[in-house]
Amino acid sequence: MTLPLTPPRVRILLDNDTGIDDALALAYLAACPHVEIVAVTATPGNVDADQVAANNRALLALCGQPQVPVLIGAREPLRVPLVTTPETHGPQGVGYATLPDPGPADPQTGERDAVDYWIEAARANPGELTALLTAPLTNFAHALRREPRLPWLLRRVVIMGGAFYYQGNTTPTAEWNTHVDPHAAAEVYAAYTAAAEAGLDEEKLPIVCSLDTTERFEMQPALLTDLAAAAGCAEPEHVLAGDPEGQRSTASNPLVRYLSDALRFYFEFHRHYDQGYIAHVHDFFAAGIAAGTLEHRNRPATVAVETESPLLFGTTVADFRSLWGKPANARVVSWNDPETGFAELVERLGVLARRLEPAD
Template sequence: MRKVIIDVDTGIDDSLAILLALESPEIDIVGFTTVSGNVEVNQATRNTLKTVQMTGKSVPVYKGCNLPLVKSYIDATDTHGADGLGETFYELLKYEPEEQYAVDFILQTIKENPDEITLIALGPLTNIAMAIQKDIKTLSLVKQIILMGGAARYHGNCSPVAEYNFWVDPHAAEIVFKSGLDITMVGLDVTHKIVLSPNIREIIKQFKTPLSQFIYDITQFYVDFHWKQERTIGCVINDPLVIAYLIRPDIISFNYGKVLIETEGIAVGQSVVDFSKKETNTKIVMDVDVKEFFNIFLKRLFPNNLEEISILLEKEFKRG
């Protein structure tokens, strides 16, 4: 079992990733930390608590940085809705984040568990960059950082060249990639392939559980956004791929490269990747078995519907 801290800016796809992580016995979630990104940090904290409450489980949530290090903050409520969960405005049973600051929690946990903690970063890298600046000696004891962000050969999703998490706080991303830590980047090169299709959404709805209705409801706003912006049928769900990769590394292929982050100008937030292998600082995920991802995702969340899921996936991914 891998001990992890999951750092989130909980919008729609973060919520799906949280659900998958909570339903995966291979992962020991020490805590969730929140950061401003898709929504500001207070709303991200509410959404994280709400998602955890959906599972009936109890994992501590720590509130982190409310602003990027340098750049003015711009949220993604156009993509995720005013509440970050598709404007569903689900009621929160109890708002009880931990008192400890997320950055301090990250450092304390790594210090107490040297070479055991994997940091999963699904939002802007502000909290992690702050931890590096505050105590790099302690943070260097982290086992690994796996992040959703950037792109190596794919176009951007909030500018022609930049992925949103890096674009929101490029200076934080720069600090992380210059840190010398063990980093795996799960970027748009692969996450754009993880599309929650109308067929998959419909079968989720037909499972008729509170969780299935929650997923169906929060993703409707995403579906509408993707159609309006890209004429995509369905919606891309980036963040759960990081969790699936942690569970089953064999579903991906990767390459090594050196990642540099643009912090100013027209290409702000771009991850510039050099694959020449003269010098590398990042393991970069380049391809994914999409069918196997959905096999993991759906069967973990809906273990009482394994036969229906297998039938759906055979039809959905039939070739020829």
């Protein structure tokens, strides 16, 4: 896939469970002038849905987009209890980062159901909206139940989830988002199988960013030094493996300070699990595909999710050779370019951070 020099306008419905890498993805989308964030909906995952929504409202305000609607849909997975990840993303979902209280939700949108909002938006804008799903697929499964024509109504769907020829990050075979609500993921892929059988164009099948390729986006702490420089911070920003755990950023720029404090927690988490002082920023890569700014290649496949086996619960399986005799229901990313992607991230966020810097 070769990207145009100037990406066309993209209108995104984002469903997330913010989440450190979800927060990075949201800030990145806010930094893309060609991207309109139509709404951000909260799915329970890394933290509960209310905390997800609060994180989203606060981050959108920080990024200069407080007008974007933030809504809550499901509050639990379809059939299993919710399991959150304070050890991975911190008790509030954003590591050591702190933001001002975003205040109460907009009364015109805060009480609306996220799933209804998605369906109404898709019906009102057929073929125009891109769905970016960086959370468990609970809300999307509910939306497909209520409106089976969503695969035709949406312009594009991008999913961060699954692991195919790759180790899981929650069990030996299962990836986190899928493992939180495997029944929802199974319903989503089944809905796209039915849509494919009914003639859905292959270009409208979900693009799946699995661990096979998202873990290639391995952020090093030096990227925060580059970001602070791009943002025009008064002093260099250094996040070092030898720093005391929990050390806070003193960056002069509020966005750099927020991302640095969030990502420090993520670096420490990965080190605790013997992966080094790095951070896998899965959701940024998915956001770049949705925004049309990051190169990738993908392969059609028939994806299914295991929901019965205790040993393989939440495992995703991709049939790339039509051995099941079913049509492709997804396009699984097979290649990406992390070096170019990280350069894009620093450039976009640097411009946004400079714009947000308060005047002296």
